[in-house]
Amino acid sequence: MTLIPGITIRSATEDDAAAIELLGDTAFGMHTGPEHGDMIRHVFPTAEAIVAVDNGSIIGHIRSTTMTLTVPDERTVEVCGIAGVSVAPTHRRRGILRAMYTEQHRRTEAAGLPLTIFTVSQGAIYGRFGYGPTIRENAVTIDRRFGEFLPSTPDPGGGTLRTVTDAADSVRAIYDRWRRLVPGAQERPNARWDMMFADPVPFRGGGTNLFAFVHPDGYALYRYHHREYGKTAVVAEMRTVTADAHAALWRALFGLELCTHIEAVLTDNDPLPYLLTDLRLVRTTSRHDGLWLRLMDVPAALNARSYRRDLDVVFAVTDPFRDASGTFALRVRDGIADCTPTDRTADIELGIDVLGSMYLGAYPARVFAAANRLRAKDSGQLRAIDEAFGAERDAELGWFF
Ligand SMILES: CC(C)(COP(=O)(O)OP(=O)(O)OC[C@H]1O[C@@H](n2cnc3c(N)ncnc32)[C@H](O)[C@@H]1OP(=O)(O)O)[C@@H](O)C(=O)NCCC(=O)NCCS
Known part of the structure:
Protein backbone atom coordinates (compact mmCIF):
# COMPACT_ATOMS: atom_id res chain seq x y z
CA MET A 1 0.00 0.00 0.00
CA THR A 2 1.35 3.47 -0.89
CA LEU A 3 0.06 6.31 1.31
CA ILE A 4 3.12 8.52 0.72
CA PRO A 5 4.77 8.62 -2.73
CA GLY A 6 7.79 6.28 -2.76
CA ILE A 7 7.00 4.68 0.63
CA THR A 8 5.33 1.28 0.91
CA ILE A 9 3.36 0.30 4.00
CA ARG A 10 3.08 -3.48 4.41
CA SER A 11 2.98 -6.35 6.92
CA ALA A 12 6.36 -7.37 8.32
CA THR A 13 7.89 -10.78 7.66
CA GLU A 14 10.49 -12.79 9.61
CA ASP A 15 13.11 -11.55 7.10
CA ASP A 16 12.56 -8.01 8.41
CA ALA A 17 13.42 -8.91 12.03
CA ALA A 18 17.04 -7.64 12.07
CA ALA A 19 16.16 -4.35 10.32
CA ILE A 20 13.24 -3.78 12.72
CA GLU A 21 15.53 -4.37 15.69
CA LEU A 22 18.11 -1.88 14.39
CA LEU A 23 15.38 0.71 13.76
CA GLY A 24 13.93 0.23 17.25
CA ASP A 25 17.32 0.38 18.97
CA THR A 26 18.12 3.58 17.03
CA ALA A 27 14.76 5.23 17.77
CA PHE A 28 14.75 4.36 21.50
CA GLY A 29 18.52 4.58 22.13
CA MET A 30 18.95 1.08 23.54
CA HIS A 31 20.34 -2.35 22.76
CA THR A 32 17.60 -4.98 22.54
CA GLY A 33 19.78 -8.10 22.55
CA PRO A 34 18.67 -11.64 21.66
CA GLU A 35 16.64 -12.46 24.83
CA HIS A 36 14.58 -9.28 24.72
CA GLY A 37 14.19 -9.56 20.94
CA ASP A 38 12.82 -13.12 21.29
CA MET A 39 10.41 -12.03 24.01
CA ILE A 40 9.15 -9.15 21.87
CA ARG A 41 8.55 -11.47 18.92
CA HIS A 42 6.66 -13.94 21.13
CA VAL A 43 4.40 -11.28 22.60
CA PHE A 44 4.02 -9.26 19.38
CA PRO A 45 4.14 -11.71 16.43
CA THR A 46 6.21 -10.28 13.57
CA ALA A 47 3.49 -11.14 11.05
CA GLU A 48 1.15 -8.71 12.84
CA ALA A 49 3.67 -5.85 12.71
CA ILE A 50 3.51 -3.10 10.08
CA VAL A 51 6.59 -1.66 8.40
CA ALA A 52 7.23 1.32 6.15
CA VAL A 53 9.73 0.63 3.39
CA ASP A 54 11.74 3.09 1.29
CA ASN A 55 13.65 1.64 -1.62
CA GLY A 56 13.94 -1.76 0.11
CA SER A 57 14.96 -0.35 3.52
CA ILE A 58 12.76 -0.55 6.63
CA ILE A 59 12.28 3.02 7.83
CA GLY A 60 9.16 2.70 9.98
CA HIS A 61 7.61 0.11 12.30
CA ILE A 62 4.60 -0.53 14.57
CA ARG A 63 3.78 -3.78 16.33
CA SER A 64 0.55 -4.77 18.00
CA THR A 65 -1.18 -7.64 19.72
CA THR A 66 -4.54 -8.41 21.26
CA MET A 67 -4.52 -7.93 25.03
CA THR A 68 -7.08 -8.76 27.70
CA LEU A 69 -7.61 -5.51 29.59
CA THR A 70 -9.52 -5.01 32.84
CA VAL A 71 -11.99 -2.12 32.73
CA PRO A 72 -14.28 -0.82 35.50
CA ASP A 73 -15.65 -2.70 37.41
CA GLU A 74 -13.75 -5.97 37.14
CA ARG A 75 -14.83 -6.58 33.57
CA THR A 76 -12.37 -7.63 30.90
CA VAL A 77 -12.28 -6.68 27.24
CA GLU A 78 -10.07 -7.70 24.30
CA VAL A 79 -8.19 -4.65 23.05
CA CYS A 80 -5.38 -3.78 20.66
CA GLY A 81 -2.04 -2.96 22.37
CA ILE A 82 0.42 -0.99 20.20
CA ALA A 83 4.18 -0.83 20.81
CA GLY A 84 7.54 -0.18 19.16
CA VAL A 85 6.34 2.86 17.18
CA SER A 86 9.40 4.16 15.38
CA VAL A 87 10.39 6.08 12.26
CA ALA A 88 14.02 6.36 11.14
CA PRO A 89 15.68 9.70 12.03
CA THR A 90 16.51 9.95 8.31
CA HIS A 91 12.77 9.99 7.45
CA ARG A 92 11.04 11.97 10.18
CA ARG A 93 8.16 14.46 9.75
CA ARG A 94 7.07 13.25 6.32
CA GLY A 95 3.85 11.63 7.50
CA ILE A 96 5.21 8.08 7.87
CA LEU A 97 3.86 7.63 11.42
CA ARG A 98 0.49 8.95 10.21
CA ALA A 99 0.50 6.50 7.28
CA MET A 100 1.41 3.52 9.49
CA TYR A 101 -1.16 4.56 12.10
CA THR A 102 -3.84 4.83 9.41
CA GLU A 103 -3.16 1.24 8.39
CA GLN A 104 -2.84 -0.01 11.99
CA HIS A 105 -6.18 1.50 12.99
CA ARG A 106 -7.86 0.19 9.84
CA ARG A 107 -6.77 -3.31 10.88
CA THR A 108 -7.88 -2.84 14.48
CA GLU A 109 -11.31 -1.65 13.32
CA ALA A 110 -11.57 -4.62 10.96
CA ALA A 111 -10.76 -6.95 13.88
CA GLY A 112 -13.67 -5.39 15.82
CA LEU A 113 -11.58 -4.43 18.87
CA PRO A 114 -13.28 -1.54 20.70
CA LEU A 115 -10.17 0.02 22.29
CA THR A 116 -6.50 0.60 21.51
CA ILE A 117 -3.94 1.15 24.27
CA PHE A 118 -0.39 2.42 24.06
CA THR A 119 2.41 3.39 26.52
CA VAL A 120 3.52 6.56 24.75
CA SER A 121 6.98 8.09 25.08
CA GLN A 122 6.05 11.63 23.97
CA GLY A 123 3.05 13.63 25.19
CA ALA A 124 2.41 15.98 22.25
CA ILE A 125 1.84 13.50 19.43
CA TYR A 126 -1.06 11.14 20.09
CA GLY A 127 -4.00 13.43 20.95
CA ARG A 128 -4.38 14.12 17.22
CA PHE A 129 -4.91 10.38 16.72
CA GLY A 130 -7.68 10.31 19.35
CA TYR A 131 -5.63 9.05 22.33
CA GLY A 132 -5.84 10.44 25.84
CA PRO A 133 -3.75 9.67 28.93
CA THR A 134 -5.73 7.30 31.13
CA ILE A 135 -3.51 6.29 34.08
CA ARG A 136 -1.58 8.35 36.65
CA GLU A 137 1.72 7.14 38.09
CA ASN A 138 3.70 8.84 40.87
CA ALA A 139 7.38 8.01 41.25
CA VAL A 140 8.20 8.34 44.97
CA THR A 141 11.37 8.31 47.05
CA ILE A 142 11.13 7.52 50.76
CA ASP A 143 13.85 8.15 53.31
CA ARG A 144 13.43 4.81 55.04
CA ARG A 145 15.55 5.79 58.06
CA PHE A 146 12.83 8.11 59.34
CA GLY A 147 9.91 5.80 58.51
CA GLU A 148 7.66 4.93 61.45
CA PHE A 149 4.32 3.23 61.21
CA LEU A 150 1.29 4.62 62.99
CA PRO A 151 -0.16 2.51 65.83
CA SER A 152 -3.25 1.99 63.63
CA THR A 153 -1.19 0.36 60.84
CA PRO A 154 -1.88 -3.38 60.65
CA ASP A 155 1.05 -5.71 61.34
CA PRO A 156 -0.35 -8.92 59.93
CA GLY A 157 2.97 -10.63 59.11
CA GLY A 158 2.83 -13.41 56.54
CA GLY A 159 5.59 -12.11 54.25
CA THR A 160 8.42 -14.49 53.31
CA LEU A 161 11.81 -14.01 51.60
CA ARG A 162 12.01 -15.94 48.35
CA THR A 163 14.27 -16.10 45.35
CA VAL A 164 12.54 -14.85 42.24
CA THR A 165 12.71 -18.35 40.75
CA ARG A 177 -5.95 -12.24 40.91
CA TRP A 178 -4.77 -8.61 41.07
CA ARG A 179 -5.12 -7.79 37.37
CA ARG A 180 -8.77 -8.91 37.35
CA LEU A 181 -9.54 -6.21 39.94
CA VAL A 182 -7.61 -3.25 38.54
CA PRO A 183 -8.71 -1.10 35.59
CA GLY A 184 -5.84 -0.75 33.14
CA ALA A 185 -4.15 -4.04 34.10
CA GLN A 186 -3.66 -6.64 31.41
CA GLU A 187 -3.26 -10.40 31.39
CA ARG A 188 0.48 -11.08 31.14
CA PRO A 189 1.69 -13.45 28.41
CA ASN A 190 4.05 -16.35 29.27
CA ALA A 191 6.91 -14.85 27.25
CA ARG A 192 6.67 -11.64 29.29
CA TRP A 193 6.77 -13.64 32.54
CA ASP A 194 9.78 -15.65 31.32
CA MET A 195 11.57 -12.40 30.55
CA MET A 196 10.83 -11.03 34.01
CA PHE A 197 12.04 -14.14 35.84
CA ALA A 198 15.14 -14.46 33.59
CA ASP A 199 15.99 -10.91 34.82
CA PRO A 200 18.66 -10.24 32.13
CA VAL A 201 21.53 -7.97 33.23
CA PRO A 202 21.00 -5.30 30.49
CA PHE A 203 17.50 -4.66 31.89
CA ARG A 204 18.52 -4.21 35.53
CA GLY A 205 19.28 -0.51 35.01
CA GLY A 206 22.57 -0.88 36.87
CA GLY A 207 20.92 -2.54 39.92
CA THR A 208 21.32 -6.02 41.42
CA ASN A 209 19.25 -9.06 40.52
CA LEU A 210 15.59 -9.03 41.65
CA PHE A 211 14.69 -9.95 45.23
CA ALA A 212 11.19 -11.02 46.32
CA PHE A 213 8.93 -10.72 49.36
CA VAL A 214 5.85 -12.88 48.99
CA HIS A 215 2.65 -12.77 51.04
CA PRO A 216 -0.36 -15.04 50.36
CA ASP A 217 -2.16 -12.00 48.88
CA GLY A 218 0.65 -9.91 47.42
CA TYR A 219 4.28 -9.66 46.41
CA ALA A 220 7.04 -7.07 46.11
CA LEU A 221 9.91 -7.50 43.64
CA TYR A 222 12.77 -5.11 44.16
CA ARG A 223 16.48 -4.60 43.45
CA TYR A 224 19.27 -2.69 45.16
CA HIS A 225 20.84 0.33 43.52
CA HIS A 226 23.73 2.45 44.75
CA ARG A 227 22.57 6.07 44.63
CA GLU A 228 24.63 9.13 45.59
CA TYR A 229 22.63 9.27 48.84
CA GLY A 230 23.11 5.60 49.75
CA LYS A 231 21.92 2.09 49.09
CA THR A 232 18.35 2.16 47.77
CA ALA A 233 15.71 -0.55 47.35
CA VAL A 234 13.92 0.10 44.06
CA VAL A 235 10.54 -1.63 43.88
CA ALA A 236 10.24 -3.07 40.39
CA GLU A 237 6.71 -4.41 40.90
CA MET A 238 4.37 -4.63 43.87
CA ARG A 239 0.91 -6.16 43.53
CA THR A 240 -1.43 -6.57 46.46
CA GLU A 257 17.87 -1.53 57.46
CA LEU A 258 20.98 -0.99 55.39
CA CYS A 259 19.02 0.87 52.71
CA THR A 260 18.75 4.58 53.26
CA HIS A 261 15.94 4.96 50.70
CA ILE A 262 13.13 3.12 48.97
CA GLU A 263 11.87 4.09 45.50
CA ALA A 264 8.54 2.97 44.09
CA VAL A 265 5.75 3.98 41.71
CA LEU A 266 2.38 4.55 43.38
CA THR A 267 -1.10 5.40 42.16
CA ASP A 268 -2.77 8.59 43.46
CA ASN A 269 -4.69 6.80 46.20
CA ASP A 270 -2.10 4.29 47.38
CA PRO A 271 -2.56 4.18 51.18
CA LEU A 272 1.19 4.07 51.96
CA PRO A 273 1.49 7.71 53.18
CA TYR A 274 -1.36 7.14 55.63
CA LEU A 275 0.35 4.14 57.23
CA LEU A 276 3.20 6.39 58.40
CA THR A 277 3.57 8.94 61.21
CA ASP A 278 4.97 11.41 58.64
CA LEU A 279 3.16 11.24 55.32
CA ARG A 280 5.66 13.69 53.75
CA LEU A 281 8.29 10.96 53.82
CA VAL A 282 6.61 9.60 50.69
CA ARG A 283 8.04 12.27 48.42
CA THR A 284 6.76 12.41 44.84
CA THR A 285 9.69 13.00 42.50
CA SER A 286 7.77 12.82 39.20
CA ARG A 287 4.35 12.09 37.75
CA HIS A 288 3.70 10.16 34.58
CA ASP A 289 0.72 9.26 32.40
CA GLY A 290 1.48 5.51 32.24
CA LEU A 291 -1.01 4.50 29.51
CA TRP A 292 -2.94 6.17 26.68
CA LEU A 293 -6.23 4.90 25.35
CA ARG A 294 -8.36 5.41 22.23
CA LEU A 295 -11.97 4.32 21.72
CA MET A 296 -12.22 2.64 18.32
CA ALA A 304 -17.85 -2.84 27.66
CA ARG A 305 -17.32 -1.24 31.11
CA SER A 306 -19.74 -0.84 33.97
CA TYR A 307 -20.71 2.34 35.86
CA ARG A 308 -21.21 3.33 39.47
CA ARG A 309 -24.59 5.05 39.14
CA ASP A 310 -27.51 5.37 36.77
CA LEU A 311 -27.01 7.87 33.97
CA ASP A 312 -28.82 9.32 30.98
CA VAL A 313 -26.57 11.48 28.86
CA VAL A 314 -26.03 12.33 25.20
CA PHE A 315 -22.41 12.76 24.12
CA ALA A 316 -21.33 14.50 20.88
CA VAL A 317 -17.90 13.02 20.19
CA THR A 318 -15.45 14.42 17.64
CA ASP A 319 -12.72 12.25 16.16
CA PRO A 320 -10.00 14.04 14.19
CA PHE A 321 -8.41 10.82 12.90
CA ARG A 322 -10.92 8.03 12.18
CA ASP A 323 -14.64 8.11 11.71
CA ALA A 324 -15.63 7.07 15.22
CA SER A 325 -17.29 10.43 15.83
CA GLY A 326 -21.04 10.93 16.28
CA THR A 327 -23.76 11.63 18.80
CA PHE A 328 -24.41 8.82 21.26
CA ALA A 329 -27.00 8.29 23.99
CA LEU A 330 -25.56 6.52 27.04
CA ARG A 331 -28.18 5.03 29.36
CA VAL A 332 -26.94 3.22 32.48
CA ARG A 333 -29.10 1.18 34.84
CA ASP A 334 -27.62 -0.86 37.70
CA GLY A 335 -24.14 -0.46 36.26
CA ILE A 336 -25.07 -1.84 32.82
CA ALA A 337 -24.72 0.52 29.86
CA ASP A 338 -26.76 0.74 26.70
CA CYS A 339 -25.03 3.16 24.32
CA THR A 340 -26.46 3.81 20.86
CA PRO A 341 -26.16 6.49 18.13
CA THR A 342 -28.91 9.08 18.45
CA ASP A 343 -30.39 12.21 16.81
CA ARG A 344 -31.04 13.83 20.19
CA THR A 345 -29.33 17.08 21.14
CA ALA A 346 -26.04 16.53 22.95
CA ASP A 347 -25.63 17.33 26.67
CA ILE A 348 -21.86 17.01 26.48
CA GLU A 349 -19.45 17.82 23.64
CA LEU A 350 -15.96 16.39 23.82
CA GLY A 351 -13.10 14.98 21.75
CA ILE A 352 -12.57 11.24 21.56
CA ASP A 353 -9.18 11.72 23.28
CA VAL A 354 -10.96 13.22 26.32
CA LEU A 355 -13.37 10.28 26.43
CA GLY A 356 -10.28 8.01 26.30
CA SER A 357 -8.84 9.78 29.34
CA MET A 358 -12.13 9.39 31.24
CA TYR A 359 -12.58 5.74 30.28
CA LEU A 360 -10.75 4.02 33.16
CA GLY A 361 -12.07 6.47 35.76
CA ALA A 362 -8.76 8.20 36.57
CA TYR A 363 -9.34 11.56 34.79
CA PRO A 364 -12.57 13.37 35.78
CA ALA A 365 -14.74 15.14 33.21
CA ARG A 366 -14.88 18.29 35.37
CA VAL A 367 -11.14 18.88 34.86
CA PHE A 368 -11.52 18.76 31.08
CA ALA A 369 -14.54 21.07 31.37
CA ALA A 370 -12.36 23.57 33.26
CA ALA A 371 -9.77 23.27 30.49
CA ASN A 372 -12.45 23.91 27.80
CA ARG A 373 -11.83 20.46 26.35
CA LEU A 374 -15.36 19.31 27.27
CA ARG A 375 -18.54 21.42 27.17
CA ALA A 376 -21.45 20.48 29.42
CA LYS A 377 -24.96 21.92 29.42
CA ASP A 378 -25.15 21.86 33.21
CA SER A 379 -22.84 21.15 36.11
CA GLY A 380 -25.22 18.57 37.64
CA GLN A 381 -24.75 16.40 34.56
CA LEU A 382 -20.98 16.76 34.88
CA ARG A 383 -21.12 15.57 38.51
CA ALA A 384 -23.31 12.62 37.52
CA ILE A 385 -20.83 11.63 34.79
CA ASP A 386 -17.88 11.79 37.17
CA GLU A 387 -19.72 9.66 39.74
CA ALA A 388 -20.74 7.14 37.09
CA PHE A 389 -17.32 6.91 35.39
CA GLY A 390 -15.34 6.71 38.67
CA ALA A 391 -13.81 3.32 39.46
CA GLU A 392 -13.54 1.32 42.68
CA ARG A 393 -9.74 1.09 42.38
CA ASP A 394 -7.13 3.40 40.86
CA ALA A 395 -6.29 2.57 37.27
CA GLU A 396 -2.87 0.98 36.94
CA LEU A 397 -0.84 -0.56 34.13
CA GLY A 398 -0.21 -4.30 34.55
CA TRP A 399 3.02 -4.60 32.54
CA PHE A 400 4.86 -2.13 30.37
CA PHE A 401 4.93 -2.74 26.61
C1 LIG B 1 7.54 9.88 17.04
C2 LIG B 1 7.84 9.39 15.63
C3 LIG B 1 7.33 7.96 15.49
C4 LIG B 1 7.11 10.32 14.62
O1 LIG B 1 7.26 9.81 13.33
P1 LIG B 1 7.09 10.75 12.02
O2 LIG B 1 6.98 9.87 10.83
O3 LIG B 1 8.15 11.79 12.04
O4 LIG B 1 5.67 11.43 12.31
P2 LIG B 1 4.72 12.05 11.19
O5 LIG B 1 5.51 12.87 10.23
O6 LIG B 1 3.82 11.01 10.61
O7 LIG B 1 3.86 13.02 12.10
C5 LIG B 1 2.51 12.72 12.45
C6 LIG B 1 1.97 13.92 13.19
O8 LIG B 1 2.59 13.98 14.48
C7 LIG B 1 3.28 15.24 14.65
N1 LIG B 1 4.52 14.92 15.37
C8 LIG B 1 5.45 14.02 15.04
N2 LIG B 1 6.42 13.98 15.96
C9 LIG B 1 6.09 14.92 16.89
C10 LIG B 1 6.71 15.36 18.09
N3 LIG B 1 7.87 14.83 18.51
N4 LIG B 1 6.08 16.30 18.82
C11 LIG B 1 4.91 16.84 18.40
N5 LIG B 1 4.28 16.45 17.25
C12 LIG B 1 4.87 15.51 16.51
C13 LIG B 1 3.53 15.77 13.26
O9 LIG B 1 3.63 17.16 13.25
C14 LIG B 1 2.30 15.25 12.51
O10 LIG B 1 1.19 16.08 12.76
P3 LIG B 1 0.00 16.22 11.65
O11 LIG B 1 -0.12 14.89 10.95
O12 LIG B 1 -1.20 16.53 12.48
O13 LIG B 1 0.42 17.32 10.75
C15 LIG B 1 9.36 9.44 15.33
O14 LIG B 1 9.82 10.75 15.54
C16 LIG B 1 10.18 8.53 16.21
O15 LIG B 1 10.39 7.38 15.87
N6 LIG B 1 10.67 9.02 17.39
C17 LIG B 1 11.52 8.25 18.30
C18 LIG B 1 10.79 7.10 18.92
C19 LIG B 1 9.50 7.51 19.56
O16 LIG B 1 9.41 8.50 20.29
N7 LIG B 1 8.45 6.73 19.27
C20 LIG B 1 7.13 6.99 19.80
C21 LIG B 1 6.88 5.96 20.80
S1 LIG B 1 5.56 6.50 21.78
Missing part, protein backbone atom coordinates in the same frame (compact mmCIF):
# COMPACT_ATOMS: atom_id res chain seq x y z
CA ASP A 166 11.08 -19.90 43.83
CA ALA A 167 8.51 -17.13 43.94
CA ALA A 168 7.54 -17.42 40.26
CA ASP A 169 4.40 -19.58 40.62
CA SER A 170 3.04 -17.56 43.56
CA VAL A 171 3.82 -14.27 41.83
CA ARG A 172 2.00 -15.34 38.67
CA ALA A 173 -1.06 -16.53 40.60
CA ILE A 174 -1.26 -13.34 42.69
CA TYR A 175 -0.76 -11.13 39.64
CA ASP A 176 -3.65 -12.90 37.94
CA VAL A 241 -4.94 -7.94 46.56
CA THR A 242 -5.67 -7.06 50.22
CA ALA A 243 -4.86 -4.18 52.58
CA ASP A 244 -3.10 -6.63 54.93
CA ALA A 245 -0.75 -7.75 52.15
CA HIS A 246 -0.03 -4.09 51.32
CA ALA A 247 0.84 -3.29 54.96
CA ALA A 248 2.86 -6.49 55.45
CA LEU A 249 4.97 -5.93 52.33
CA TRP A 250 5.63 -2.26 53.10
CA ARG A 251 6.68 -3.24 56.63
CA ALA A 252 9.10 -5.76 55.09
CA LEU A 253 10.54 -3.11 52.75
CA PHE A 254 10.96 -0.66 55.64
CA GLY A 255 12.81 -3.47 57.43
CA LEU A 256 15.69 -3.27 54.90
CA ASP A 297 -15.99 2.18 18.50
CA VAL A 298 -17.71 4.49 20.98
CA PRO A 299 -20.88 2.43 21.69
CA ALA A 300 -18.97 -0.89 21.92
CA ALA A 301 -16.34 0.66 24.22
CA LEU A 302 -18.84 2.39 26.51
CA ASN A 303 -20.93 -0.78 26.72
